[in-house]
Amino acid sequence: MERVVIPILKFLAPIFFDPKYLKGKYFEKSHTGWIWVWRSIWFQKILGFNRAVPWPVSPFIVISNPKNIFFDPGDINNFQGYGNYFQNFAGRIYIGKGTYIAPNVGIITANHNPYNLDEHLPGEDVIIGKNCWIGMNSVILPGVVLGDRTIVGAGSVVTKSFPDGNCIIAGNPAKIIKLLDKKSS
Known part of the structure; x- marks a missing residue:
């Protein structure tokens, strides 16, 4: 067959x-x-x-605006899982080559206005570097930049950028828990 x-x-x-x-x-x-x-x-x-x-x-995933997601076509596996939420109607999401995104991950480019929940704040791009791993049930908030080889621990809430990469971050809010040897990359 x-x-x-x-x-x-x-x-x-x-x-x-x-x-x-x-x-x-x-x-x-x-x-x-x-x-x-x-x-x-x-x-x-x-x-x-x-x-x-x-x-x-x-x-089983939600993509707000496919025109605002940029990724290497060889990494199409990131869009085959369950529960992922790509909220990018007001900003762009860039996913570096070789990056893996686990199930139930939210990548968000615009938050609600805390003074008027019917409105969204202006969108901010999210940039994820090459060869990153975004662990299950993590959330990446607007404007975050993750450098190459950033590993996000499961269940983390990433509220700020880690542009230098080569690290493992985890927690709420996420913080560096281990630096990775740059020579091993």
């Missing part, structure tokens, strides 16, 4: 998704990407979950 289904998906997928997202290790070295395509045609294009997103994405 696999010999029939994969070629059909390779033919159909560019009709539904931008072809630049249908490349890389999940499509060329395994069939995982094609399974995501199959699922996404059904959930995104037929049922309408994340319909405007031009790449295969899990129906």
